[in-house]
Amino acid sequence: MGIKKVGLNRNVKPQSLVEKIFFLDFMKGLKTTIKHLFRKTITVDFPYEVSTPTIRFRGVHGLRNVDGTEADDFNSWIKKLKIKPPEMGETRCIACKFCQAACPVPELFTIKAEKLNVPEDHPHHGLKVLSVFDMDLSKCMFCGLCTQACPTDCIIHTDVYDLSSYTRKSWVLNKEELSRIADDFIARRGKEKFDEKSKWRQDQQIWPDYDTPRAKAWDGWMPSYTPNYINTQKGTNNSTESQ
């Protein structure tokens, strides 16, 4: 195994007398400083200029509504849990509480479903709807496990990150607020993140191509979003199997 010895006299020369007398070590340091003096600014002038969070960013949660992009098994989930089939624009949540089960801090959720109060001959008799969905985001770790557990892709992370407030009360979001946040996010950036079946797109970009403030820290460089892997088909290269 490779061992590389480091130390003064090993990979670092001690200071010579000339260097000591003429303060060459300080000169060298100053050279670096001066070099940086003529570089472009790299800082973002927040709040006049903001960089957009990446598409995978795990910000404030949202509850998605039915918009025709549900996964194929959405209806079978609805049947399984005896939920009233939602109309367009109604929440996708089926009150299965999978999100709560996956959450490291389950007490931050309050999820309740209620039986519909309709006469017996009504087609929705005996079915339930979501009545309460509260999340106390002051206890949330923004770990993303709830979104990965949700079978209907209802609960999602949005790119909203400013959650500061004067009261603790305003960190508790109810289902209307959560739906509004999701709708807003989907309208702005839904296409970037999800495909037609509400799954994560395969070609998500590492950060948005319109995010010029972010490029400042990278000296104006932007990725060209070429695919990561040269081979697009399985089996074109055998070396994976040999491992």
Added chain:
Amino acid sequence: MSWISLEKATALKEKFNYIDVAESNGYVSVEVPKDKLISFLQFLKEDPDYAFKMFIDLTVIDHGQKENPRFQGVIILYSPEYKERIIVKSWATEETLPTLTNLWSGAKWAEREAWDMFGIKFEGHDNLVRMFMWEGYPYHPLRKDFPIRGIEDVELPSLNEVERGDQLEGLFNYSRMHTALPTLEDLEKTQKARMPKKKSQIVLNWGPLHPGTHGTIWFLFDLDGEYVQQCDIIIGQLHRGVEKIAENIGYQQFIPYTDRMDYIASINENHAYVVAAEKLLGIHDKVPPKAKWIRTMMAELSRINSHLLWLGTYALDLGALTMFLYTFREREKIMDILEGITGARFTINYFRIGGVFADLPAGALEAIEHFLKDFPERINDYENLLTRNRIWLKRNKDVCVLTEEDVYDYGLTGAVARASGVPYDVRKIDSYDMYDEVDFDIPVGEVGDSYDRYLVRMEEMRQSAKIIQQCIEKLRNDFTPDDPYFLEPEDPKKLKLSIDGRGLKLPQGEVYASTDNPRGELGFYIYNKKAAIKPHRVRIRSGAFYNLQVFTKAIIGRPIADAITLLSTIDPVVGETDR
């Protein structure tokens, strides 16, 4: 695997007929009666055929109130000659165990922690006081009969929001009662207990809220003029009982908590836990290679990220303010990459037991490569500013030398051990994930002073960059978008593995697996009595905790100004030392 073989351990039986040898997934442990423990350990340490010179960890398992004996001591040792580890266990009858401090000084804090958390007395320990809690705290929280919520016996209504004199109703409302809190007298008692005999006139308090301590560490220096005669450290201000949480939560659900231990290198914390859990499940070899390459790459990226923060704050503490700005510029780039790939900049939670939760987004490898292209030049800039600067040399050269002996004695790991000439690197010894397929060198120092620790970390960054480059090449050329990034178990009935981790059960057994965190060896010891969705005992072997312990020795006889240098070059993170 770096573990003693069953044959070699059984051979011990010839000499010591009273021992029991057990094996679980290749992890061999030896059980020794309490009264024979010290002589047995002495043999292991000194015998040239075994030479378990290096202390790794000591902890206690609580088997539950009904068991008798209830507590069991667990000692993990490492043999640098044979590159093997061993577990030695001993039942703590009557809640006592003999002290190991005469064999390894590193056991001092570990025993104090075991006393603090389990109430096990170590006979012969010279100052068995609490480690994290304050003197006068009545409980031992890691015992199984201590509830996870704690015992709420103090009224503290100020936590609650009050509107018109009334408590509000709702989720955001906390109970008026709170778990015990230390009073000022308690803290005074704690301070006295930590340093019972003053040697000179002044005791200087440094911290707990001082920017130079990089977190909430409280130092006590017994000073003779400028020179330190005696030193002790009070930690625990950030103690959140992470081990207790781990024992009360699902396996996957615990990963976000590891983010919050060493928050500077949270990917590496995730990594250690994930590897340990996979080894207990026996699936570490089956994890898709693509996931392993991604994990290796991310772990090294995070190491660079962590070392950059170290370099910036270290130089800042020694008076070189500009460094901080330069390193944060590169850090910002890494943060951007992490944000793009994982969705979070700081508390990542990207790794899963069985792989990672998502594939790389478009442009990820490209961005990392762009970062790497620029990076060597940046390191040269840093070195130009510091390495041969006369002030830097004066503040670091020959300051607080740690010898090879200290490394074994205190269980020092990571860059601190390597700077003292010990090529101890878990990445090479234990070769988890893809570390045996990548080519890199272990930087090793000669003197063991602060300057060597600085040079070792600088070289580590270069080596990490080299590893990442190899990972990029491998990922780009050998994999396709369709390759799995998460393990699909062959028999889903037997093993329920999912990305969100609901219902994941781990089998009965024990495992100690560690990874090389930027701050030293981070090990997870998981002990499971029976197959369950929650572990019975999780012990976190924190590299920063053991490395910080040597501070109290290395600072003796040095002027007080060296405390800053020493602390910076040890580079502890309080989230991990306190857990």
